[in-house]
Amino acid sequence: MIDKLREKLGEGVLENEALSRHCTFKIGGPARYFFIAKSKKEVRRAVEAVGDLGINFFVFSGGSNVLFSDDGFDGLVIKVNSSELTVYVMNCRIVADAGASLSKIVEAAMENGLTGLEWAAGIPGTVGGAVRGNAGAYGHAMGESVEEIEALRIKNKKSRIKNYGKEDCKFGYRESIFKREGGVILKVVLKLAPGDKNKIKEEMDKIFAARDGKIPTDSSAGSFFKNIEVTDEIVKIIKEHTHEDVPPDYIQKGKIPAAWLIGQCDLKGKQIGGAKISEKHANFIVNTGEATAADVIALSSLVKMKVRDEVGVQLEEEVEYVGF
Ligand SMILES: Cc1cc2nc3c(=O)[nH]c(=O)nc-3n(C[C@H](O)[C@H](O)[C@H](O)COP(=O)(O)OP(=O)(O)OC[C@H]3O[C@@H](n4cnc5c(N)ncnc54)[C@H](O)[C@@H]3O)c2cc1C
Secondary structure (H helix, E strand, C coil), X not given: CHHHHHHHXXXXXXXXXXXXXXCCCCCCCEEEEEEEECCHHHHHHHHHXXXXXXXXXXXXXXXXXXXXXXXXXXXXXXXXXXXXXEEECCCCEEEEECCCEHHHHHHHHHHCCEECCHHHCCCCCEHHHHHHCCCEECCEEHHHHEEEEEEEEEECCEEEEEEEECHHHCCECCECHHHHHXXXXXXXXXXXXXXXXXXXXXXXXXXXXXXXXXXXXCECCCCCECCEECCHHXXXXXXXXXXXXXXXXXXHHCEECHHHHHHHCCCCCCEECCEEECCCCCCCEEECCCCCHHHHHHHHHHHHHHHHHHHCCCCCECCEEECC
């Protein structure tokens, strides 16, 4: 199979590549085959190759929101590394390949006096990953700035390019049509607004400072669980379980942070194997050095069970499990 893959994709196809080298968690066994696609064309070629050869595949980019299994992945793992980026200052657009780094885009927007992405300062990963999961922070999310997406739709092992307007993307809280229905994002068109470069930089500096105080620096995949949507029912259930009121600030913002729910169960610092609930932020599971995916799963299962039993709320993972 490696020969057939190399025939189609070139000598760059690797065998038994450790996935721990390609994600921020630094966890994960080997990918049977691994390919870094450096352009949209190469992404498409790789997707077509797996269709022709009938093998399993998985597409990712920055690796900052995934947990790879200790057994790795039995198929071709395609890393989207296409990174062309063009800023159209006059019409306030940024057009980027899916594999372009989100922080480079945020920086380019600032340098060119375009406002709308300041909130995303400091979020790792690529713009493709951010669109797929509708990444967000400080009350904003990626979908707000999306004008158009070019993606590969894959059906019956055949792929075709499709363009999506903002409405077609069906963005929701950490949701998009690409997350629900699949597809590989190739290109992103962002629509921003004219702004003052100094003010944009000031706002970004504030965000960097806020994140510095809050976000753990140990290896992780970001917030592990999704926050919980506020409903009268949820607020009542939490009160019944904890005899505490949900803070009004959360009710006003419409989301109960998973970190607060986990904190209610006194789980900060809890460790299984090398996986630990960060002391700094209860919704971060960190790799203290030698964590396995099994450690992370055991710890996340414990968190879910405790939060369900003691707070009455069912948590759901934000991090994507791959190869389980
Ligand atoms: C320290 C830290 C802080 C973080 N802070 C935040 C935060 O504030 N807000 C937030 O929302 N997230 C945060 N994250 C999570 C993560 O950075 C974002 O979700 C990011 O947008 C993921 O992008 P990625 O390229 O790394 O995606 P990956 O991890 O590579 O992939 C994530 C998922 O997207 C899919 N995917 C990736 N690229 C594509 C593509 N081109 N087409 C289709 N599917 C694709 C993958 O299959 C996978 O299912 C944080 C993570 C870390 C480690």
